[in-house]
Amino acid sequence: MLSVSGIAKSFGGVHALSGASLQCDAGEIVGLIGPNGAGKSTLVNVVTGFLKPDAGKVALGGREIAGLGPQRISDAGIARTFQNLRVFRELSVRQNVEVAYLRCRQLRPDKAQSVNVDALLAEFALGGLADAPAGSLPYGTQRGMEIARALATAPDILMLDEPAAGLNEEETERLGRKITAIRDRTGAGIVVIDHDLRFINSICTRLFVMDQGRPIAVGQPDTVWRDPKVIEVYVGPGTTM
Ligand SMILES: Nc1ncnc2c1ncn2[C@@H]1O[C@H](COP(=O)(O)OP(=O)(O)O)[C@@H](O)[C@H]1O
Ligand SMILES: [Mg+2]
Numbered sequence: 001m002l003s004v005s006g007i008a009k010s011f012g013g014v015h016a017l018s019g020a021s022l023q024c025d026a027g028e029i030v031g032l033i034g035p036n037g038a039g040k041s042t043l044v045n046v047v048t049g050f051l052k053p054d055a056g057k058v059a060l061g062g063r064e065i066a067g068l069g070p071q072r073i074s075d076a077g078i079a080r081t082f083q084n085l086r087v088f089r090e091l092s093v094r095q096n097v098e099v100a101y102l103r104c105r106q107l108r109p110d111k112a113q114s115v116n117v118d119a120l121l122a123e124f125a126l127g128g129l130a131d132a133p134a135g136s137l138p139y140g141t142q143r144g145m146e147i148a149r150a151l152a153t154a155p156d157i158l159m160l161d162e163p164a165a166g167l168n169e170e171e172t173e174r175l176g177r178k179i180t181a182i183r184d185r186t187g188a189g190i191v192v193i194d195h196d197l198r199f200i201n202s203i204c205t206r207l208f209v210m211d212q213g214r215p216i217a218v219g220q221p222d223t224v225w226r227d228p229k230v231i232e233v234y235v236g237p238g239t240t241m
Contacts, residue, residue, distance in 0.1 A: 001026045001189050002078070002157045007046055007056030009039075009213075016042040017213040020056070024157055024189035029179065031200040031221075032193045034210035035234055040193045041083050043210070044159050048080045049073035060157065075107050079155035081146040083162045083193075089135025093126050093145055096134050100152035111154035114186070120148045123178070139166060151182065158182070159191045164199050172196060176203045197235070209234065 002024040009017040017039045024030045032040050045051040047058055049070040058066040065076055079100075088096050097117050105112040121127050124144035129137060134145060143163065150158055160179070164172045176199055183190055194200050200207070200221075207224045209217040211234070217227045224230055 001061055002047070002191075003057070003059045004043070004047055005057050007043060007058070008054045009042055009046055009051060010054060015213055017046070017053070017056075019214045020046075020210065021215050022047070022191065022208050024191050026156065026189050027183060027187050028206065029183055029190045029192060029204050031204035031207040032191055032210065033195070033197070033200060033207060033234070034216075037212075038210040039213040040210055041161055042213075044080060044161050044191075044193065047073075048078055048159060074153055074155075075103070077108075077111075077154075077156035078159065079150035079153045079157070080159040081143070081150055081161055081163060083165070085139070085142050085146060087134045087142050087146060087149075089133065091134055092131050093134050093137070094121065094130040096145055097121065097126075097149050097152045100149045104153045108154060115152055115154050117152060120151055124148045140171065143167075147178075147182075151186070154186075155188055157189045157191065159193075161193045162195070163192065164194050164196050172199050173202075175199075179203055 004022040007017050007020040020039060020043050022032060022043060034040055046053045049068050049072065052067055056066060057064060060076055060078060065073055097120060101115055101117050104115065121130055126145060126148060134142060164175055167175060179190060180203055192204060204221060207221055208215060209224060209230050216229045216233065217224050
């Protein structure tokens with residue numbers, strides 16, 4: 001479904017990505033992990049059109065989409081959330097979600113049939129807050145709203161950049177169950193970036209580990225955690241998963 005390969009991206013002299021790759025099939029939840037600065041967010045920015053790659057391929061369902069802008073890529077079926085929130089603060093919660101839904105209804109009417117804005121608001125416990133300005137809500141609630149907004153585009157691929165950051169243990173477990181339920185309900189492929197490795201392990205069936213802009217390991221979690229390179233650059237010796 002999503003197939004990303006050979007991505008290079010430099011900022012001035014900084015090679016943020018050199019040969020980065022990622023795959024995600026429909027109905028699969030994959031983890032994209034690695035130390036700070038590994039290039040995870042840059043890779044998501046490239047895949048979702050917020051950055052243009054210097055080289056490499058991004059294919060969605062066999063269609064080459066590298067270099068398209070963010071709106072076109074969203075229209076093609078890839079939705080995301082941001083490591084640093086990007087919500088329309090002045091708009092109400094419902095409007096934030098509706099803007100995404102209306103665009104989808106216009107451009108992908110068949111897909112939009114599966115989306116129900118009220119049900120999405122309810123799923124993220126936003127029903128009672130629907131008319132509140134999004135910027136007035138607590139941080140964690142805004143994060144939930146961002147996921148609801150992404151889902152309002154009826155994505156085939158959903159990319160979540162550190163969705164559990166700032167959540168406590170109970171909230172993180174609830175988020176994990178929600179992500180799995182979203183996958184079950186929509187059949188979308190979901191890419192999750194996070195540093196909470198227990199959280200990642202509890203929902204992902206395949207992991208892509210990056211360091212310094214390249215992949216260093218790919219596979220099922222139990223294999224990846226035993227990989228000497230992963231232990232060296234990321235997990236540290238003596239850690240049990
Ligand atoms: N807009 C930018 N301008 C300059 N350097 C950037 C920019 N975005 C990311 N970088 C650099 O690219 C590298 C990868 O960053 P990032 O993708 O944010 O890593 P991660 O998400 O894995 O922590 C880092 O060295 C970071 O400083
Ligand atoms: Mg990041």
